[in-house]
Amino acid sequence: MTPPPARHAPRWFVAGDFNGFFGLLVDNLSILGFIAMALVGIYGVPAEVVFTRMFPGTALGVLLGNLAYTWMARRLARRTGRDDVTAMPLGLDAPTSIGMALLVLGPAFAAFRADGLDDQAAAIATWQLGMAALVVMGLLKTVLSFAGDWITRALPRAALLGSIGGAALALLGFLPLVELLRNPVVGLVTFGLLLYVLVARGALPLRIPGVLLAFLVGTALYYGLGLAGLGVPGFAVPEPVRLSPQLPLLGIGFLEGLPSTVPYLPLLLPFGLLMVVGGINVSESARAAGDDYRTRDVLLVEALSTLVAGVCGGVAQTTPYIGQPAYKQMGARSGYTLLTGLFVGIGGMLGIVAGLVQWLPLAVLAPIIVYVGIGITVQAFHATPARHAPAVALAFLPSLAYLLSIKLGNPAWIAPERFAALYADTGAHGLPELAALVTLGNGFIITAMLWATLLVAMIEGRMRAAAGVLLLCAVLTLFGVIHSVDPRGGIYLPWTLEGLRAVIAWQFAGAYGALALLVGALSLQRGQAQPSPSPDRI
Known part of the structure; x- marks a missing residue:
């Protein structure tokens, strides 16, 4: 029976909300920290522009999105009469924020300087490009939001869960794990303390939120060891940038950046599409954890908060985080998103967030992200029928290719000229190994979803459906939606490809087509069963 409506409004805060607040806050601060590190440290963008122009509008998107998700959680709690409803966590998206910094904003700043602009003028032009890019992605996400419910019904x-679990394991689990191990004393102590309080549910001698305690211990270790000369090489106390309060700039400044977005559309449009797919996945993840949010509402909130952030000066898109079950396990309800939204939003305008970003060590930020990644990966298996577990595991593999592409594409590891040579080196036989790896990783979330859907259809004996999925893979491959042969992951028209890239695209598409014909032929066998869809469908 459906629980009766709650007689009393749900509480604004419970004890778990404070753990959730610090966890979600750290997620957002870590991404802001990376953006600042990449733009200021790698590309030389003036810090004043990053902290006082890009950050306030970006923080406004986090504020608006979290306020909306808080309201949605309280509405669901009142409607169902439950007091254990957990709000969807919203924050800055890690993969696309990294992509914006390294593939769009940083190179654009370098290009503007090459065109003769001084640093300040180039930084302003880069900021306007970032605003316009966010508006483009926000509009795309708004349009696609209305297809969310249909997609959740169509996909197993x-x-x-498998596609997002793979992303969690590779990008939220492994990458931050490497970062925390670069400062092992600080990173492992912080991570171990988090595992003790959040996974093992261990008791603490002090009545203090476990995430906050781990955070304080890690930060104290970092600066204590560093100042004592016992820290890792390269330790230095940051020189704070002088900041002043700065409100988001509502206006039409993004219009000046729109023409500059055209060369980057092959990157920006997949970034927006990736967030729609991710939003669908996290809605399903929350539903599996017991909180039935409407997918369209979840998608519209992230789309509109991204759009408003872009209009007001933001440069990184917001997204519902894939860790809602992990926050639910912490005991968080709806207060943690309210606290996070207010802190990040108001703190971003007052310069508080920028000040924290300058002082927080990455070895302390990374462990909480690893924990969230572990929780999502585990839930992908727990919430899926046991006979579909191979499909979940299969969905993890494209994420691993994307992980390797990120590392190998780092100019500090492999020079761009050497990377291009390896991408084109066919060797004795077969396609270039690096090209195959990059091609598998590009569009990895959509690839993972399609591969898992294919295998589920085969497991259930629906071979014609499996053949249809394979044909769809072939078509999407030709246009670069999955398996893009552009090393940056851009989309294209297949007839514009030349040379090795054309060969790779047609080989991948041909492989899907050939397998579709084989699977289609197998479906014609006499007595071929066509079982009903699995009950795991929504």
Whole structure:
């Protein structure tokens, strides 16, 4: 029976909200920290522009999105009469924020300087480009939001959770794990303390939120060891940038940046599409954890908060985080998103967030992200029928290719000229190994969803459906939606490809087509069963 409506409004705060607040806050601060590190440290963008122009509008998107998700959680709690409803966590998206910094904003700043602009003028032009890019992605996400409910009905849970579980394991688990191990004393102590309080549910001698305690211990270790000369090489106390309060600038400044977005559309449009797919996945993840939010509402909130952030000066898109079950396990309800939104939004305008970003060590920020990644990966298996577990595991593999592409594409590891040579080196036989790796990683979330859907259809004996998925893979491959042969992951028209890239695209598409014909032929066998869809569908 459906629980009766709650007689009393749900509480604004419970004890778990404070753990959730510090966890979600750290997630957002870590991404802001990376953006600042990449733009200021790698490309030389003036810090004043990053902190006082890009950050306030970006923080406003986090504020608006979290306020909306808080309201949605309280509405669901009142409607169902439950007091254990956990709000969807919203923050800055890690993969696309990294992509914006390294593939769009940083190179654009370098290009503007090459065109003769001084640093300040180039930084302003880069900021306007970032605003316009966010508006483009926000509009795309708004349009696609209305297809969310249909997609959740059409795809099996293994595809939805497996694809996001792979991203969690590779990008939220492994990458931050490497970063925390670069400062092992600080990183491992912080991580171990988090595992003790959040996974093992261990008791603490002090009545203090476990995440906050781990945060304080890690930060104290970092600066204590560093100042004592016992820290890792390269330790230095940051020189704070002088900041002043700065409100988001509502206006039409993004219009000046629109023409500059055209060369970057092959990157920006997949970034927006990736967030729609991710939003669908996290809605399914929350539903599997017991909180039935409407997918369209979840998608519209992230789309509109991204759009408003872009109009007001932001440069990184917001997204519902894939860790809602992990926050639910912490005991968080709706107060943690309210606290996070207010802190990041108001703190971003007052310069508080920028000040924190300058002082927080990455070895302390990374462990909480690893924990969230572990929780999502585990849930992908727990919430999926046991016979579909191979499809979940299969969905993890494209994420691993994307992980390797990120590392190998780092100019500090492999010079761009050497990377291009390896990408084109066919060797004795077959396609270039690096090209195959990059091609598999490009569009990895959509690839993972399609692969898992294919395998679920085969497991259920629906071979014609499996053949249809394969044909769809072939078509999407030709246009670069999955398996893009552009090393940056851009989309294109297949007839514009030349040379090795054309060969790779047609080989991948041909492989899907050939397998579709084989699977289609197998479906014609006499007595071929066509079982009903699995009950895991929504």
